[in-house]
Amino acid sequence: MTHHSIDQQPLLDVRDLAVSYKLYEGVLHVLQHMDFRVESGERVGLVGEAGCGKTTLLKAVAQILPVPPAKIEAGEIHFKGRDVLDNHKMSHRLVRRDISMILQDPTASLNPTLTIRTFMSDILKNAPHPVSKSERKIQMMAALEKVSMPSPERVLGSYPVQLSGGMRQRVCIAMCLLKDVDLLLADEPTTSLDVTIEKQILQLLNVLVVNNRKSMVLVSHALGAVRTMTDRTYVMYAGHLAESGATDTVFDSPAHPYTIGLFEATPKLSGEGVSDGIAGEIPSYLAPPPGCRFAPRCPQAMAICHEKQPVGTNLGNNHVVFCWLHAGTQEGDS
Amino acid sequence: MQSMPVFIAKRLLYGVLILLVLSFAIFSFIRLIPGDPVRMSLGPTVSAEVVERLRSELYFDRPVPVQYAHWLKGVLLHGDFGQSLYTKRAVSADIKEFLPRTIELALLSAVLILVFGILLGTISALFRNSWLDNTVRLLSYLGVVTPPYAFAILFLLLFAYYWRIFPLGGMTALPPELHTTGMVAFDALIHGRFDLFWDALAHLFLPAVSLSLGSIAYQARIHRSAMIDNIGKDYIAFAYVVGVKRRTVIAKHLMKPSFIPSLTIFGLQVAALLGNAFLIEVMFRYPGFSRYSLSVIMAKDPYGIVSVTLIFGVVFAISNILIDLGIAGLDPRVRLRTTE
Amino acid sequence: MPDNQNKTVRPRWDKFKRQWHKFSSNRLSLLGLIVVITLIVLAVFAGKIAPYPEHAGLYLDFQSANQAPSLRHIAGTDEYGRDIFSRMLFGLRVSLEIGLLVLAIGVPIGVFLGLVAGYMRNTWVDTSIMRFTDLFMAVPPLVLALVVVAMASPGFFFAAIGIAIAWWPWYTRLTYSLVTSLSNEMYVKYAELSGAKPRHIILKEILPNAVSPIFTKMSLDMGMIIIIASSMSFVGLGVQPPAPSLGSMVSNGIKFLPEFWWIPVFPALFVVLIVLGFNLVGDGLRDVFAIEEL
Secondary structure (H helix, E strand, O other), rough: OOOOOOOOOOEEEEEEEEEEEEEOOEEEEEEEEEEEEEEEOOEOOOOOOOOOHHHHHHHHHHHHOOOOOEEEEEEEEEEEEHHHHHHHHHHHHHHHHHHEEEOOOHHHOOOOOOOHHHHHHHHHHHHOOOOHHHHHHHHHHHHHHHHOOOHHHHHOOOOOHHHHHHHHHHHHHHHEEEEEEEHHHEEEEOOEEEEEEEHHHHHHHHHHHHHOOOEEEEEEOHHHHHHHOEEEEEEOOOOEEEEEEEHHHHHHOOOOOHHHHHHHHOOOOOOOOOOOOOOOOOOOOOOOOOOOOOOOOOOOOOHHHHHHHOOOOOOOOOOEEEHHHHHOOOOOOO | OOOOHHHHHHHHHHHHHHHHHHHHHHHHHHOOOOOHHHHHOOOOOHHHHHHHHHHOOOOOOOOOHHHHHHHHHHHHHOOOOOOOOOOOOOOOHHHHHHHHHHHHHHHHHHHHHHHHHHHHHHHHHHHHOOOOHHHHHHHHHHHHHHHHHHHOOOOOOHHHHHHHOOOOOOOOOOOHHOOOOOOOOHHHOOOOOOHHHHHHHHHHHHHHHHHHOOOHHHHHHHHHHHHHHHOOHHHHHHHHHHOOOOOHHHHHHHHHHHHHHHHHHHHHHHHHHHHHHHHHHHHHHOHHHHHHHHHHHHHHOHHHHHHHHHHHHHHHHHHHHHHHHHHHHHHHHHHHOOOO | OHHOOOOOOOOHHHHHHHHHHHHHOHHHHHHHHHHHHHHHHHOOOEEEEEEEEHHHHOOHHHHHOOOOOOOOOOOOOOOOOOOOHHHHHHHHHHHHHHHHHHHHHHHHHHHHHHHHOOOOOOOOHHHHHHHOOOOOOOOHHHHHHHHHHOOOOOOOOHHHHHHHHHHHHEEEHHHHHHHHHOOHHHHHHHHOOOOOOOOHHHHHHHHHHHHHHHHHHHHHHHHHHHHHHHHHOOOOOOOOOOOOOOHHHHHHHHHOOOOOOOOHHHHHHHHHHHHHHHHHHHHHHHHHHHHOOO
């Protein structure tokens, strides 16, 4: 259960964000008209197939987009009420201090030439209140213990190449916890790990976030984990928002044809087993179709779907879907 | 994990073996050249007996393996590299006189390459696509395509002829009592003779700059591209996002891995240095080992050629080992490879 | 970024067209190509283009010696009265010829050994070939080349042989690492599994994919080889007089500094131009093929 009142402003408020990548072949419009919101203490899920722009969105929020070739074309990102895109030093500092992100590949996240201890002390040295060396050591050990790391002393003295994949991911999580962040962005934290470790890491994340009342964005292919670990969920397709709402609502009554297809494609223990998936592939970002980006693959596409991009329709309780199929069934504002 | 001393010992041993094989090969080929080097050295007027006597003394009448073994024994046990038929004295004396000067020149050049190459490359990468970067890239490009002797001409014209800032060539002569290492500027420095030190440095400057300019440019390019490659890496983004100070990310997280390809290239630079030293020493009439080597090679002096090749090989091998040690120090994946 | 946005399966000609488009969109690479083609044309037709072709050999005319650059002699004349520009053109031809000869000898040997060693990885064949390669890399290339020339006799041919002897190990190393990384590709493994003979695998599967880096290296090397060849001529162990060579023109001209500065300066600048052209082309190729090892 989360506590969010409508008067309080959201922790993170992304509006109408558009991000493009400039390549040799042309400009890829990766994100368009993205709306995204995280309240204080909320856990938000973000799902969609590979390449739909989830990582781009998170990186934009964390301000680590590679700025040439990437470019924020339009939109706003507000964090704790501050406009993050205003190029101000204070905004920058705010983001660095209060947002952390776990990247997809833990091996690539850790500098191969530095020991874990060196990396961690570099983080601690930048803390708002610098502490002594011995105090730093205490904090590092505490962080490693929080992620249930066996033999933390040895890990501190190791290089990333000496650690296993699961350990590396735990180290990354521990590093994210070294500073007291308000928002944790987890980009596919378990994709490059064994299935056996996957569950441990996800549970670990959940416990840490809930116990410390942080907010989290979880991007994951493991829909089961998203279902149990999040309060609200966003569904993305090809750089656009398809559907969003309370997790239970979205999972129990998906409205967008893509969401429906996505859930059906997931292997389930009950039911008919593995489905055939969704036919087709995601559209080219160089020359995106003029209408709804899912229209070419949508089994229920209508004429208007190919011509105009759908607007958001509120189906009640903030369950918003971007689909012409539901355009007539508005309840309140979109 | 393989310990450092073992690593070094293995490399040294291997290097020595290679050099032995190489020197034997060269020695054999030299012996197969038609003509009698002893006779050519002594001249046509000397009698045949004198020639024979000298040939015997110098082991030229023995079969190749015997001569080689004798020479090798001399090298390893007494530091005796044989007689030079060109300078008509012990090769070891030639080495002692000329080698330190070239080492000094090479060391100065190497320092210039490392310091300025990395400095320029770093600036270029950090201010990517700015006018600073573009200027450095343009100059680097010109530096890479210009042969060292072209730089030497340019500098001679400008700084020695038109503006007489630097001497035209040659090297300061050290009074014998100051001879410690044989490196002129260094010896002058440690003996506190600053007048001689500056003079030596003045003579060293233009040759060193001519030698190193092209390599500085190349080093800068490599270091720049290494840094640019690494800037985009996930571990840099992660370092930022997790809260490391920007200054630290650049100075430590970015620089350290960038040094690895940079240092790797540096090994090739040293090879180029040792090769180009030949021309620079000739152009500036710098009395160094390369100029001596050239004379010995052109005179087809057998002991001279073999000794010179060996020395170059040893210097090159030592610098490679040092560089490899440096890389291993930076990159733990290299150090730990034996256990994986 | 989504992967299917980039390449789809296309026939060879389209691939070449795409690569050419990428190459030519870089103005510097295009400039380099124009320079190289111009140089080749100049070298091939040196006899027709040079205003005083007879000056390339023995020629004496002390009346016209040491003349500054003028309309009659674009680059001036040297101490024997020879037109420097004409000699530069013939020297260019010599430089290009040496470069080609060195590559023609060194590349096949180096690549062949690299293919064999790479394919027979971790056998005695591999080890002995790579050790053999180490032998030739124990001393700096110029030193080795000079020693080889000294043991034979100075001149165009042995200079080329000397440089080739110092150069082939690099191609072995490159090919070896290419073969090693390519062998891990799926299509090679499939070929092996379906029982293809090693020779077929090497020639049909591995080699075509190794061509781009090797070719790029060749064009980058051309500049370096020309510098080394001119260095050898500089010290007198390369092309012998009276045949013109850019390196010996520079070294002979140094004693005329600073009064008759054009005698060494123009040939030196010309060398820079040649190397610049090949380097630009090589860099362009490297960008097109997206190669990191070079």
